[in-house]
Amino acid sequence: MDLNLTIQIKNLTFRNPVTVASGTFGTSGEYAGFLDYEKLGAIIAKTITLRPRQGNSMPRICETSGGMLNAIGLQNKGLEDFIQKKIPYFAKINTPLIANIAGEKTGEFRELARALDQRKDVVKAIELNLSCPNIEEGGASFMRKRELIIEVMKAVRGETDLPVIAKLSPELGDVVAIAGEVIQAGADALSLINTLKGMAIDIERRKPRLANITGGLSGPAIKPVALRYVYEVKKAYKVPVIASGGIMTASDALEFLIAGADLVAVGTANFVNPRATIDILDGIVDYCRKNKIKHIDELRGSLKVERNEK
Amino acid sequence: MTDEWVKIINNEKVNGKYYKLVFHSESLSEKVSPGQFVQILLNASLDPFLRRPFSYYRVRGSRIEILYEILGRGTALLAKKKKGDPLKMMGPLGRPFTQSLKAGKNRVLIAGGVGVPPLVFLAEKIPVDFLLIGTKSKDEILPKKELARVKAEVLYSTNDGSYGAKGYVTVLLRELLKKERPENLFIQTCGPAPMMQAVFNAARARGIEGEASIDKPMACGVGACLGCMVKTKTGWAASCTEGPVFRFDEMREWG
Numbered sequence: 001m002d003l004n005l006t007i008q009i010k011n012l013t014f015r016n017p018v019t020v021a022s023g024t025f026g027t028s029g030e031y032a033g034f035l036d037y038e039k040l041g042a043i044i045a046k047t048i049t050l051r052p053r054q055g056n057s058m059p060r061i062c063e064t065s066g067g068m069l070n071a072i073g074l075q076n077k078g079l080e081d082f083i084q085k086k087i088p089y090f091a092k093i094n095t096p097l098i099a100n101i102a103g104e105k106t107g108e109f110r111e112l113a114r115a116l117d118q119r120k121d122v123v124k125a126i127e128l129n130l131s132c133p134n135i136e137e138g139g140a141s142f143m144r145k146r147e148l149i150i151e152v153m154k155a156v157r158g159e160t161d162l163p164v165i166a167k168l169s170p171e172l173g174d175v176v177a178i179a180g181e182v183i184q185a186g187a188d189a190l191s192l193i194n195t196l197k198g199m200a201i202d203i204e205r206r207k208p209r210l211a212n213i214t215g216g217l218s219g220p221a222i223k224p225v226a227l228r229y230v231y232e233v234k235k236a237y238k239v240p241v242i243a244s245g246g247i248m249t250a251s252d253a254l255e256f257l258i259a260g261a262d263l264v265a266v267g268t269a270n271f272v273n274p275r276a277t278i279d280i281l282d283g284i285v286d287y288c289r290k291n292k293i294k295h296i297d298e299l300r301g302s303l304k305v306e307r308n309e310k
Numbered sequence: 311m312t313d314e315w316v317k318i319i320n321n322e323k324v325n326g327k328y329y330k331l332v333f334h335s336e337s338l339s340e341k342v343s344p345g346q347f348v349q350i351l352l353n354a355s356l357d358p359f360l361r362r363p364f365s366y367y368r369v370r371g372s373r374i375e376i377l378y379e380i381l382g383r384g385t386a387l388l389a390k391k392k393k394g395d396p397l398k399m400m401g402p403l404g405r406p407f408t409q410s411l412k413a414g415k416n417r418v419l420i421a422g423g424v425g426v427p428p429l430v431f432l433a434e435k436i437p438v439d440f441l442l443i444g445t446k447s448k449d450e451i452l453p454k455k456e457l458a459r460v461k462a463e464v465l466y467s468t469n470d471g472s473y474g475a476k477g478y479v480t481v482l483l484r485e486l487l488k489k490e491r492p493e494n495l496f497i498q499t500c501g502p503a504p505m506m507q508a509v510f511n512a513a514r515a516r517g518i519e520g521e522a523s524i525d526k527p528m529a530c531g532v533g534a535c536l537g538c539m540v541k542t543k544t545g546w547a548a549s550c551t552e553g554p555v556f557r558f559d560e561m562r563e564w565g
């Protein structure tokens with residue numbers, strides 16, 4: 001039986017719905033020893049900023065019940081290094097590369113988008129990190145301000161006709177409302193959700209377990225929250241959604257697809273199982289075969305809701 | 311590099327401190343050097359959530375031994391595993407200890423706690439002049455047969471003085487430095503952070519070359535998450551892929 005798993009965002013086609021969440025799959029071939037990158041639907045690279053960033057102090061990570069906290073602080077080698085060293089790696093791989101960008105000012109997003117637009121040969125879409133919980137400039141998180149998110153979205157839109165994906169976090173407030181605003185401002189797709197801000201304390205030392213005090217919570221602990229937002233946003237708008245948040249297994253990924261997700265981004269699971277993406281893809285295929293699904297569209301958004309909507 | 315389920319052959323206490331885990335794997339035992347490690351997943355239930363890094367202790371053919379002590383919840387759960395139980399192992403990972411030295415250098419290994427296994431592994435593999443081991447007390451000293459293949463002068467220190475010299479392992483190092491010329495020494499150390507910091511500072515003060523295996527809380531093990539960073543002269547370096555072994559001259563300061 002032929003099974004069609006392809007998904008479309010704007011003019012970009014993905015061979016299947018399985019991708020990786022930014023920051024969990026490295027910047028080039030970190031997982032190449034464990035899997036064939038050409039089996040994936042897309043690869044979303046770790047966030048890059050205009051200039052290199054050192055990132056936060058140690059400790060940066062901490063295990064929690066059903067997940068982990070991280071406060072890496074967007075450590076990366078910057079745009080120039082990405083273009084010189086990372087793009088050549090992905091040029092050889094026949095899987096769409098989605099670059100993820102972040103900035104402290106709108107102008108930085110603009111400059112990043114402009115530069116990446118010049119490398120359309122390899123960079124097939126741009127994801128905007130509008131929600132990293134570990135970046136605090138001048139006391140108040142820049143991206144908390146909704147109007148600035150919209151400003152960034154419009155600025156990037158003005159620089160490129162590549163598909164632009166806005167990555168949002170519940171930390172920003174009313175996700176469904178903000179989703180509507182970024183779609184209005186020109187987003188082609190949304191990534192839901194980024195990590196949730198949390199903390200952990202070492203009771204013996206009475207110190208926070210992360211040097212940054214707080215960090216982003218990821219893993220199975222946040223999956224129900226992510227699922228809810230994917231469901232609500234897909235119900236409200238006709239917009240492609242890349243779902244992420246605690247996807248560890250094929251069954252997790254299927255929940256998101258049934259809720260309406262277009263792609264599923266495997267994140268923290270990569271740290272636990274380097275072949276998580278492939279295991280999840282195989283599981284999705286098995287499920288489709290078992291349920292006589294011929295096209296992933298038959299599965300997407302197929303949630304049966306029987307209660308009365310108020 | 312591989313990630314596979316293995317079956318435990320043996321998992322028993324060897325003394326007051328260490329447990330020894332034994333299993334077989336063709337791929338995990340191939341091209342392993344002392345200082346490298348495996349990332350162990352205790353079970354498929356996602357609890358504990360993250361994998362745990364462990365140094366290789368001994369590799370003979372496809373037989374692999376891991377020597378560990380109970381330091382937290384993960385190792386406590388590992389100690390409860392029985393013969394026949396499955397574990398998922400990813401490895402070999404990391405940059406190993408340097409094996410070839412300039413002629414005339416005396417190799418000094420300084421170990422404590424979790425640092426004993428990889429350094430005993432190294433001392434079994436290549437000629438070593440001195441192996442200094444620091445522990446809390448006599449019941450933590452490895453049984454003699456565990457060191458049977460080590461051809462080095464092995465010196466012990468215990469915090470309570472119940473075996474060997476009394477005090478920290480740096481007591482042994484200070485004694486050694488009275489007899490040896492610093493430029494003739496090459497130190498390789500692994501153990502608790504305060505111990506390695508003391509060794510590092512002593513070496514730096516005398517211009518002694520060497521390297522330290524530095525572990526940090528780790529998630530991915532492949533350089534993707536950037537959680538396990540070590541401060542070097544050129545910025546942060548991932549302990550899992552750029553280390554865990556770092557040369558003293560690569561580090562600006564300890565840690």
